Amino acid sequence: MKILVTGGTGYIGSHTCCELLENDFEVVIVDNFFNSSPDVVGKIEEISKKKVSFYEGDVCDKAFLKGVFEKEKIDAVIHFAGYKAVGESVKKPLMYYRNNLDSTITLLEVMQEFGCKKIVFSSSATVYGNPEKLPITEDFPLHTTNPYGTTKLMIEDILKDLYVSDNDWAIAILRYFNPIGAHKSGLIGENPNGIPNNLMPYIVKVANHELEQLSVFGNDYNTVDGTGVRDYIHVVDLAKGHIKAIEKVLKDNGVDAYNLGTGNGYSVLQLVNTFMEVNGINVPYKIVERRSGDIDACYASTDKANEKLNWHAELGIEEMCRDAYNFVLKNK
Ligand code: WQD
Numbered sequence: 001m002k003i004l005v006t007g008g009t010g011y012i013g014s015h016t017c018c019e020l021l022e023n024d025f026e027v028v029i030v031d032n033f034f035n036s037s038p039d040v041v042g043k044i045e046e047i048s049k050k051k052v053s054f055y056e057g058d059v060c061d062k063a064f065l066k067g068v069f070e071k072e073k074i075d076a077v078i079h080f081a082g083y084k085a086v087g088e089s090v091k092k093p094l095m096y097y098r099n100n101l102d103s104t105i106t107l108l109e110v111m112q113e114f115g116c117k118k119i120v121f122s123s124s125a126t127v128y129g130n131p132e133k134l135p136i137t138e139d140f141p142l143h144t145t146n147p148y149g150t151t152k153l154m155i156e157d158i159l160k161d162l163y164v165s166d167n168d169w170a171i172a173i174l175r176y177f178n179p180i181g182a183h184k185s186g187l188i189g190e191n192p193n194g195i196p197n198n199l200m201p202y203i204v205k206v207a208n209h210e211l212e213q214l215s216v217f218g219n220d221y222n223t224v225d226g227t228g229v230r231d232y233i234h235v236v237d238l239a240k241g242h243i244k245a246i247e248k249v250l251k252d253n254g255v256d257a258y259n260l261g262t263g264n265g266y267s268v269l270q271l272v273n274t275f276m277e278v279n280g281i282n283v284p285y286k287i288v289e290r291r292s293g294d295i296d297a298c299y300a301s302t303d304k305a306n307e308k309l310n311w312h313a314e315l316g317i318e319e320m321c322r323d324a325y326n327f328v329l330k331n332k
Pocket of ligand 1: 084086123124125126176177178179197198199200202214215216217218227228229230268291294
């Protein structure tokens with residue numbers, strides 16, 4: 001079976017390509033390197049010892065995308081390509097709506113034209129907004145507080161309407177919690193350019209002396225130690241969840257959403273302290289004021305993914321911390 005992976009050289013995309021190859025799928029990658037680098041293609045092939053087909057281009061470019069579908073007989077698509085920085089989306093909403101919606105609608109139109117109606121979509125727990133209670137189940141109210149999250153919610157609605165219009169579609173919507181960590185080889189991982197927005201990449205840059213000190217955004221939340229609690233999931237576990245989702249859409253039609261988390265919440269300080277213990281390194285930090293838009297706590301109920309996708313996260317917070325730092329050490 002041949003799977004098209006849009007954004008396949010990105011953080012989650014590259015780990016998913018490795019898992020697809022590991023499971024004997026053929027992989028076609030489309031990427032414009034907006035948030036990744038060309039050397040990742042070779043790293044994916046080095047890890048999996050298999051070749052991929054790669055096409056550099058923008059998913060918004062319909063002629064380019066049709067060209068890919070003409071050359072490759074695609075059985076299903078995993079759609080990662082999109083902008084994903086919450087803060088940037090608040091400053092540049094039109095850029096986010098244009099890119100994330102245009103790319104997705106273009107992709108779906110081309111898929112329809114070529115009779116390929118099986119897709120796994122990269123969504124986010126951000127569609128739950130600030131949940132009333134925990135853990136979060138997939139039937140919770142959906143509410144977004146930033147343009148990035150709103151593009152994810154709008155695309156989920158587009159996919160649901162598409163299925164209503166044509167029951168031949170098979171659609172799995174995956175809502176990621178907080179992906180961190182890296183492939184155990186250290187060849188691929190999360191390597192954002194500039195100052196990271198997210199916690200783990202920031203911790204790693206402080207540990208690596210690229211940044212001086214971690215700012216902990218508030219310690220007056222209603223949590224175990226006052227700092228924000230999140231459901232961190234190892235990126236390799238997340239990638240494996242995509243394999244289960246692809247197997248599902250190759251088998252059954254329909255449209256459904258699944259939480260991909262561990263079901264466990266860890267606070268900022270718990271993560272920082274685990275990182276320091278596991279890697280035997282100091283990460284200086286200071287408590288500062290809250291970051292606007294942050295919520296107290298967020299973690300998943302994973303019952304639906306466990307039962308319907310036969311998927312469970314297996315790696316713990318220690319492996320996440322060890323693998324995240326190993327990636328930096330291997331790529332100094
Ligand atoms: C985690 C915790 C912060 C940085 C975001 C997006 C979400 C998804 C994952 C795309 C919070 C605290 C952070 C720092 C800190 N992305 N923190 N100092 O905000 O849960 O989720 O990334 O899909 O859509 O919203 O992740 O890593 O930014 O924050 O104290 O320098 O770490 O307050 O409690 P978040 P995060």
